[in-house]
Amino acid sequence: MVQSATKLKVAIYVRKSREEEGGAEETLHTQRETLIRIAEQKGYKNPDVFEEIESSIKWNRPELAKMIASIEDGKYNRILVTHIDRLGRDIGLLDDIKKLCIQHDIVIETPDNVIKFDDENQELLFGFSSVLSDFEYKRIRHRLQKGKYDAVAINNRWIGSIPPIGYTWDKNTKQLLVNPDEKKIVRKMVELALLGYSSRQIADKVNELGYRSRKGIPFKTDRVLGILQNRVYVGESKYNSKRLKKIAIAKDTHEAIMTEEEFNQVQALFKSRRSKENLQSLGIKSPVNKLLVCGVCGKGMTIQLNNKVRKTGRNYSFYQIRPCRHQIDLETKCHNGGAAIYKVENAVVEALKLYKKELEESLVSLLDEDTSDIENNLKSNLESLEADLAKQERKAKRLLDLYLDEELDKQSYQQKKETLEETISALKNEINIVRNKLESLDASTQVDKVKGIIEMIDNFEEMELEEQNATLKLIISGIVFTKTAETNNEPVIDINWREL
Template sequence: MMTLDFKGDPVAINVAIYARVSTEEQAEQGYSIPAQLEVLRSLCKSERKIVYKEYVDAGISGKSIDKRPALQELLRDVEEGKIQEVLVWKLDRISRKTSDLLYIVEKLNKNNVKFRSYSEKEFDTETAAGKLSIQILGVIAEFQRNTIIENVKMGMKQRARNGKWNGGNVLGYNVVEVPSGKGSESVLLVNPVEAELVRKIFRMYAAGQGLRSIANQLNNEGYRTKLGNSFSTVAVKTILTNPVYIGKIRYNVRENWNEKRRKGINPNPIIADGEHEPIIDMDTWEAVQKLYGKKSKTSPRVFEGTYLLTGLMRCPQCGGTLGAHRVKDKLKDGTVVVRRYYVCNRFRNNGSRVCSSNSVRADLVEDFVMNRIKEVVLQPKILEDIVNKINKDRSKSVLPLQKEIAALDKELKTLESQKQKYFKLYESDAIDNDFLVERLNELKAKFDQFAQRKREAERQLETNTSSPISIKEVREVLTMFHKLLENSPLNTQKTLLQTVIKQVHVKKNGKELEGIELEFDEGIKKCFLTLAPSTDKVEGAFAFRKQKSPSRYTLVI
């Protein structure tokens, strides 16, 4: 159940009441379950809040949260978004242990759930004192969490040094949990079928096949990775360079993952003799590593250049991006010629089992884009026809949108009236809490649907009722854009094209282009018409491209 109010009214929210009493406390009148519930119910009713559910742990100690079924159910409902506020009579009803209280408060904060204690007013996350208390708890929780993380890292590093497995699933082995001391630990056991596939990959590479050739062959023969995906060049490379297959444990290859991701390479990872059985013999391993080292050395570049349209074209077959690709051809006289293409990235990484190359000659498509922009700039009639058609289509849609918005407004007002009617019935005790919750949720589902459609229609109407696109202004923008392109180096040309081109459309036959989709907004227009960036610095134009603008429009030329 989501927030029940339609207009952000803070009273129409779902409240979870939690009550607990231990065996010893049951004799005390002030601590009784009925007494706690009565106080909290009255508070909710006075604030016109909906009691979603009452969670009661009777005769259970507050020392541990694991053995309280009602509290565990409440936390599950919090994670599922059913509750917006948790209310307790007293803080110790939730927990007597600070560590457990920290855990619960952190979980509530993570799910944007308010927490209140009836007796301790300072534990109300909507008050300044409450926010301060929660922040203090958060600092303590972060310190405890970081301490735990450091201890876990130290333990895992020591396990790796001892030859024990810390990782997840790996092709060629099954990860099995075995008893160890007080608990269990993960060990690697050889999977005979997968191990033979690993040996096959090593044999293929040692025989001279490249990464792409191996991935393509494996996919065509029906093989899959450990996770059931198609093989890619990266997957093959990972297998060929993983010392786990010669009985080694490699750990801590990357450091500071949250900030540096794959760039945080550790120059001194842990490599130790593992407890598991190797799959690849040392002779094969060393031969493959030597061969891989030779192929990985950077060879002299036979072509220097920039692919201007990277990321701007989609594969007409699978919808993936077309990426840069070079092919070397040797002519009859022995001359080596490098031809540039844009090809399907999924084909390059996973082979013909996944998609086709759908290659497009880079020089041809880049020339087409540059010449088409020049043609539109130099022949005013072409641009005039394009802009007039867009303005005409926008004008036609205004009246239908206005009618739709008016109809949606009427529906929303009706739903709001029905909501107020149910609140009045609830306050007069004509209906109970469960009936109210059910009806309000039905109304809210409808309200959200209509409100979303109204927002979309209003945005579209705002665009279509704004001033018509100025042919003169578009021509000026394109003229300045064209001048910058002609007088810029390749890397700057690429930035300019990325700024204005939304997509270069490739026909389904993969051999022809349908058109170039240009996208403009106020930022881009201002950049080209007033700021006029220099040919060696267009960061201003590129920054505008990332901003959202209600007056954005597209032209297909």
């Protein structure tokens, strides 16, 4: 016996995908009101409404799951939706819903159709609608990804859901804008990285200074690495579409917080930080690794393990600088000798103590230094660069007008456009460099830099091997080692310090 309309318990399901156009509330409201009106017209009393904003291919949608659980409990025998694709666009998911409806004798009703699965024609109609929904979903996904790709490749703008720290999203201009407060965090990370701090040390330092993420959470190592290795901070945007099998990269889509030169230096410093285990696996156990230079031929010197057996038969081993035997010319080989590595290490530790005193003395002159002339020159240079940039951008606009007016052919336009884009990109990069120089001109910034190196020297002997090696590479360009007859076979060690 068929139940009367008044005894039917109906579930209304409304859904909007985040990817669909139109406001979420407006779309959900329209669906909901349409289906409630149908329920009233047909006498379905007190329908339960399930609504959500979820993707059409997700199987674990919260509201859909609740409705399915209620169907399995025998609560409903009819589902109202505006279209089959509101239930889903994935063929596998829709097939499972069809099986559920057959098992529990559920009718699916839309404004245009009533689908009863005991009718072969209507079951076929549902299957056909499922295939169309799946095809439409794939078409939508392709169109969306093509739109995102074009936004980067053609429209030269950043795309993403959440702007990275240091930026805010301007909905009107559809551009990333620098957030002055968050920029300070990113710049501090860059400065510490250039000082040779590890990602862990950078996280500790910025947390100690009171900086936090947008959610108020202290920074962790992986977050620091994610920021410092992200090219969005040099003004670049990227979109990788696996579906299209294409990668779009656009430069100068927004104001950079880090220069290209700084970015490359930071990556090089991180790359040089090998783990302690990797250093040991190479048979190297010295903080002076890759810093030794031969005082005779000028080539790099290596460290090796020297295994010896005492006369008593007891084994002992130590690390030493391997004697240099590089070919100087066709007939001559280098004759520089080697030595136990601890002799160089001890000399470096003593040199660090003297270098620390020099740095402490330099702090006094830094605080007294008058930088007004330098600042005026930089500001003048910045004004000139910005004027030149505005001029080049006007040229680019005029060039486009000429092309649109058909006064230039496509090939000529492309050639001139590429030349102008290179000039504009170079000017923007130079402007960023000058701006960063102005920001770092404050004596306190240089003081912090010197204090940072002094702090590293103070903690040097407590550091792990990789940190000692990275610290020395930061402040030393080379350790020149000489041991020849001219030095009475005594090691002579000269340290070349880097300029701050």
